Amino acid sequence: MNRRCFLGKGLTATAALTFGNSWAVDSYLNTRLLSSAVTPLKEGIIDKKLFAGGWKIRAMNPGDFSISGINNAGEWLVVPVVPAMPLDVLLHHKKIDQPWKPFGTEKCFWVSENDWVYLLDFSVENLSGEKRLVFKEMKGKVDVYLNGNKIASHADQSQPLVVDITGQLQPKNQLVLHFSKAAPVARADGKEISKRAEMGNYLGPYPMIYTSGIVSHVIL
Numbered sequence: 001m002n003r004r005c006f007l008g009k010g011l012t013a014t015a016a017l018t019f020g021n022s023w024a025v026d027s028y029l030n031t032r033l034l035s036s037a038v039t040p041l042k043e044g045i046i047d048k049k050l051f052a053g054g055w056k057i058r059a060m061n062p063g064d065f066s067i068s069g070i071n072n073a074g075e076w077l078v079v080p081v082v083p084a085m086p087l088d089v090l091l092h093h094k095k096i097d098q099p100w101k102p103f104g105t106e107k108c109f110w111v112s113e114n115d116w117v118y119l120l121d122f123s124v125e126n127l128s129g130e131k132r133l134v135f136k137e138m139k140g141k142v143d144v145y146l147n148g149n150k151i152a153s154h155a156d157q158s159q160p161l162v163v164d165i166t167g168q169l170q171p172k173n174q175l176v177l178h179f180s181k182a183a184p185v186a187r188a189d190g191k192e193i194s195k196r197a198e199m200g201n202y203l204g205p206y207p208m209i210y211t212s213g214i215v216s217h218v219i220l
Contacts, residue, residue: 179212
């Protein structure tokens with residue numbers, strides 16, 4: 001059962017989650033409560049880390065991603081707290097207009113046409129024992145890299161991704177998530193299939209907006 005409590009002006013939502021036969025406690029921390037890149041999660045002898053802060057994100061043209069040159073890639077935007085989608089981060093940094101403003105949605109179409117890369121540098125003190133990365137929910141096609149090595153691919157938002165990384169951690173680590181372009185590829189006849197029929201009666205955005213990114217918690 002979820003439990004909620006108020007701390008100052010911030011809301012901390014706490015939920016008990018089961019991973020296999022062990023229990024962990026998730027804490028969703030908003031920006032005002034977040035004080036470190038890694039928040040410890042403890043219940044009994046279980047010690048887990050919630051990767052909520054310390055992330056940064058950037059857009060890339062489809063096909064330009066290279067894990068070997070990721071640290072030399074252009075402008076990165078700080079992510080206030082994860083989970084967050086690219087649109088959330090862009091709004092936070094005032095890189096896009098509010099979608100409700102006139103033509104605000106149309107100005108966001110470019111977000112769906114780019115790849116998006118999340119990057120997190122983190123430290124681990126205890127390298128012994130079994131280690132797993134748990135991605136509770138991610139949207140879109142994503143490749144996961146740890147310390148320059150590809151450790152997983154995922155494309156099913158309805159299922160969490162759990163990766164055994166026992167023996168792969170170092171005192172200092174880098175986690176990279178590469179989300180492929182969310183908008184579908186144009187059809188063979190050249191027509192952009194992400195666009196609605198101009199004479200259609202659909203009341204949503206024209207063209208459609210496709211999204212990808214981290215939807216829920218990332219836990220070590």
